[in-house]
Amino acid sequence: MQPRYVQIKTWILNAIEAGDMKPSEQVPSENQLAQQHGVSRMTARRALSEMVDEGILMRTQGIGTFVSDNRPMSSMLEIKSIRDEIEQRGHQYSNEVLLLEKVVVSSDIAHRLAVAEGSEVFHSIIVHCENTLPVQYEDRWVNPEWVPDYLEKDFKAQTANYYLNQVAPLSQADHSVEAVLVCEDIAHALLIQPSAPCLKVTRRTFTRVHAQDIHKNNGVVSHAVLYHPGNRFRLGGHLEF
Structure with missing residues (x-):
């Protein structure tokens, strides 16, 4: 059986998806949820707080908690696996691996990966879906010095980002x-029109270089370009001062 706070989250998610709770509409208070679901106020507070952290709800101090913009939101303050983000929203994750190969690197990618021009690197293209709808087109180049078995991995079972962080922890x-x-190719993969605006996130990740790895490059593990349909995706986060 699911924990009680997860049941409350599921109830709210179902209400949002059914249109019973619309963007900018206030959701029941902690007291109302506690009474309605027969739980403590602390349990209700945990459900609401987690949904605020996940970007599904937004809290206005002294007024209440409201349904956020209905586009999924990814954090700009931390790097998470897209699968984790989708599943934390209570949605179904799936992907399609379009490309997984070894290539001779261009001068631009060589510079970004800190490898010699003409080196061979790994290249993958994966489309990530939320409830079967594409939300991210991931075009990634990986330095084989850090991840020699990258091409052998099953990225249907785990995301590339998750695997890379396991073998070369992000620093x-x-x-x-x-x-x-x-x-047109990317638009087709994302099921959008070429005229539709997208958010493009360009990201280069590093791992810590230890003494035994000093012969390797400066710790650059991968260079990724992530495309998100603008009408299905947001970037944001919560700052505390």
């Missing part, structure tokens, strides 16, 4: 975000 990252129009 730092560079990333940028911009609004773009995409080529």
